[in-house]
Amino acid sequence: MFHETAFTDVRCDRALDDASAGFLMDEETFRAFYERTARGLWAYLARLTGDRQLAEDLLQETFYRFLRAAATYENETHRRNSLYRIATNLARDVRRRSLARAAAIPTGDDIERVPSGADAGATERTADVTRAMSRLKPRERAMLWLAYAEGASHQEIAQVLGLSPTSLKPLLFRARRKLADLLGRAPRGGKP
Amino acid sequence: MKPFDCEMESEVLAAVLQDRWPARVDASLREHVAACAICADVVLIAGAIDEAREEMRARAVVPDSGRVWWLAQMRARREAAQAAGRPITAVQVIALACAMGLLGACFGATSAWFQSALRSGAASLGAIRFQALLPFAAAFVAQHGALFLGMAAILLVVPAAVYLTLLRE
Numbered sequence: 001m002f003h004e005t006a007f008t009d010v011r012c013d014r015a016l017d018d019a020s021a022g023f024l025m026d027e028e029t030f031r032a033f034y035e036r037t038a039r040g041l042w043a044y045l046a047r048l049t050g051d052r053q054l055a056e057d058l059l060q061e062t063f064y065r066f067l068r069a070a071a072t073y074e075n076e077t078h079r080r081n082s083l084y085r086i087a088t089n090l091a092r093d094v095r096r097r098s099l100a101r102a103a104a105i106p107t108g109d110d111i112e113r114v115p116s117g118a119d120a121g122a123t124e125r126t127a128d129v130t131r132a133m134s135r136l137k138p139r140e141r142a143m144l145w146l147a148y149a150e151g152a153s154h155q156e157i158a159q160v161l162g163l164s165p166t167s168l169k170p171l172l173f174r175a176r177r178k179l180a181d182l183l184g185r186a187p188r189g190g191k192p
Numbered sequence: 193m194k195p196f197d198c199e200m201e202s203e204v205l206a207a208v209l210q211d212r213w214p215a216r217v218d219a220s221l222r223e224h225v226a227a228c229a230i231c232a233d234v235v236l237i238a239g240a241i242d243e244a245r246e247e248m249r250a251r252a253v254v255p256d257s258g259r260v261w262w263l264a265q266m267r268a269r270r271e272a273a274q275a276a277g278r279p280i281t282a283v284q285v286i287a288l289a290c291a292m293g294l295l296g297a298c299f300g301a302t303s304a305w306f307q308s309a310l311r312s313g314a315a316s317l318g319a320i321r322f323q324a325l326l327p328f329a330a331a332f333v334a335q336h337g338a339l340f341l342g343m344a345a346i347l348l349v350v351p352a353a354v355y356l357t358l359l360r361e
Binding site: 031034035040043056064067125126128129148149150151169 | 233234236237241242245255261265
């Protein structure tokens with residue numbers, strides 16, 4: 001399950017209202033949901049795209065599409081999965097358009113830049129992770145981030161990325177090995 | 193078959209994400225991780241990614257929730273207005289076409305010059321023997337086949353090229 005899900009489930013089944021431009025979610029519920037999810041989602045998008053500004057633009061677009069989807073959600077996890085699925089699809093579309101235009105794909109340099117005064121050791125380790133992750137495929141980055149930064153279950157990751165849960169396991173396994181190699185895993189014996 | 197996951201993986205992941213690893217976990221779990229390549233990778237990756245996540249979240253500058261809500265409302269209203277405007281435009285086009293048709297019918301019914309021109313045109317079209325023209329047309333096509341093929345290709349390729357260019361733009 002995703003982090004920060006311990007709060008009351010609120011079903012968003014309000015009637016259509018002209019004042020809220022046809023959104024099923026009211027402002028108060030939206031703002032509370034946004035406060036809980038925006039930073040994590042921004043980090044996910046920044047990791048997928050390697051571009052802070054693009055991550056912010058996609059964040060706003062994701063929340064807009066989420067509001068316009070006018071769907072009802074069974075619980076917070078379901079709602080959050082939908083949000084991440086929209087974000088993943090948007091990031092994928094941006095990447096496809098960039099490839100079609102033969103534009104440079106961000107390498108993650110942008111999100112490596114840090115403000116002065118930050119913890120140098122932590123920053124260096126984050127930069128290592130950024131560099132290593134930028135060498136993975138976008139889908140590998142997404143599944144690793146969802147699994148180990150967001151704490152999502154296999155079922156949830158499969159749902160967000162549009163994969164079958166059975167095919168996720170080997171893909172996640174390979175992505176994990178690849179990243180471990182890139183991060184310089186210590187040589188070891190043991191199983192498997 | 194090669195195992196893709198370990199039954200202890202979720203326990204190890206929970207320990208890392210809850211900052212219990214390695215000091216506040218059972219010795220048996222530490223021993224397991226020391227012997228299991230999958231769980232060792234989980235410890236390495238989950239630790240690194242979780243730290244990166246915390247740092248990125250701390251650095252994240254996200255727009256204010258009120259601003260996002262307000263912009264979304266404005267945009268939804270604008271799109272709703274545009275969507276509502278589209279059928280009106282279609283109706284306007286149909287109405288214009290109907291008016292033009294009606295005007296043409298009135299003109300045709302009332303203009304003596306138009307009616308006589310229409311009659312003479314129909315008479316001369318009836319006088320043409322199309323079957324007699326067929327052998328001449330066939331001979332012309334056989335003689336200039338390449339030219340016809342070229343023109344047909346241009347007719348097909350040019351619209352397709354224009355369409356693809358517009359699509360890319």
